[in-house]
Amino acid sequence: MTSTRRIALCAVLAALALTFSYLESFFPLALFVPLPGVKLGLANIVTVFALYFLGASSALAILLVRCLLGALFAGNASALIFSLLGGFSAMLVMILLRRCRIFSIFGVSIGGAAAHNCGQILAALLTLGNAAPLAYLPVLLLVSLLTGSLTGLIAALLFRSMAHFPMDHI
Amino acid sequence: MSMNRSVKLKPNAADLLIVAAVLLLAALALFRFFPGGARDGAQSAVVSIDGKIVERLPLFQRAQRSYTANGYTLRVSVEDGGVRVAQSDCPTQDCVHTGVISRRGQSIVCLPARLTVTIEGAPDGYDLVVGQGVAE
Ligand SMILES: [Zn+2]
Numbered sequence: 001m002t003s004t005r006r007i008a009l010c011a012v013l014a015a016l017a018l019t020f021s022y023l024e025s026f027f028p029l030a031l032f033v034p035l036p037g038v039k040l041g042l043a044n045i046v047t048v049f050a051l052y053f054l055g056a057s058s059a060l061a062i063l064l065v066r067c068l069l070g071a072l073f074a075g076n077a078s079a080l081i082f083s084l085l086g087g088f089s090a091m092l093v094m095i096l097l098r099r100c101r102i103f104s105i106f107g108v109s110i111g112g113a114a115a116h117n118c119g120q121i122l123a124a125l126l127t128l129g130n131a132a133p134l135a136y137l138p139v140l141l142l143v144s145l146l147t148g149s150l151t152g153l154i155a156a157l158l159f160r161s162m163a164h165f166p167m168d169h170i
Numbered sequence: 171m172s173m174n175r176s177v178k179l180k181p182n183a184a185d186l187l188i189v190a191a192v193l194l195l196a197a198l199a200l201f202r203f204f205p206g207g208a209r210d211g212a213q214s215a216v217v218s219i220d221g222k223i224v225e226r227l228p229l230f231q232r233a234q235r236s237y238t239a240n241g242y243t244l245r246v247s248v249e250d251g252g253v254r255v256a257q258s259d260c261p262t263q264d265c266v267h268t269g270v271i272s273r274r275g276q277s278i279v280c281l282p283a284r285l286t287v288t289i290e291g292a293p294d295g296y297d298l299v300v301g302q303g304v305a306e
Contacts, residue, residue, distance in 0.1 A: 133279060134199065135275055145192055
């Protein structure tokens with residue numbers, strides 16, 4: 001892949017991640033976890049895909065652009081710490097789990113989703129200055145089993161369909 | 171891309187380790203933050219603003235309080251052994267939608283006002299006997 005094409009693909013993926021971030025704000029997660037700023041983590045689909053397809057450094061660049069532009073569009077600086085801590089925790093755990101080579105894309109995604117939600121709880125702890133948000137850790141961890149499986153499934157389907165597609169000219 | 175061939179696309183037994191680890195963490199967090207679970211008369215609602223405790227309200231005693239924090243005003247109401255944010259002028263209203271909490275470890279969080287209400291057990295040395303059961 002040429003570097004121009006790689007940069008263009010990164011930009012498209014960053015735009016896609018922003019779209020996911022926007023769409024998941026319509027999901028009424030606040031009914032179960034009344035912590036504003038906490039998100040489901042659907043944008044992690046893009047992180048999983050980028051990590052496997054483009055490698056860690058491109059995935060990190062996409063994540064950084066998503067977090068910064070997301071906070072800018074929302075006009076909300078306090079949301080930045082949630083998306084940064086959530087996104088980077090997920091990224092770190094997924095890089096490590098992928099290196100183990102024994103886990104499938106499902107296991108890696110579930111680990112990433114769990115780390116994403118732990119990172120968001122950490123952001124809430126830092127923002128509020130006390131331990132109250134920890135009470136929502138159990139339910140967020142259970143939610144991450146679902147979102148992680150969903151993310152893994154979508155990424156797996158994507159790679160499976162791409163196997164029938166000649167990649168050499170990308 | 172040759173990389174694709176090394177990607178494991180089907181869930182395998184090793185993935186169960188990760189699921190088990192997440193479940194274990196959830197269970198640990200649950201037992202750590204909901205130790206008693208049951209209601210008891212000695213609990214109190216601890217109101218904090220900016221991470222500092224401003225008031226402890228015993229849950230067995232009806233009370234109405236207003237707090238102004240970071241530009242928002244919240245009305246906290248204690249009744250029937252539970253506590254809720256009855257009214258708030260914060261933009262998200264998540265604190266109001268949380269509803270009533272009554273068990274130790276539960277909390278209500280208002281991020282815009284940086285105010286939390288958490289239910290705690292009785293502080294040490296604060297032995298309290300609530301007469302109950304006789305009249306009921
Ligand atoms: Zn509020």
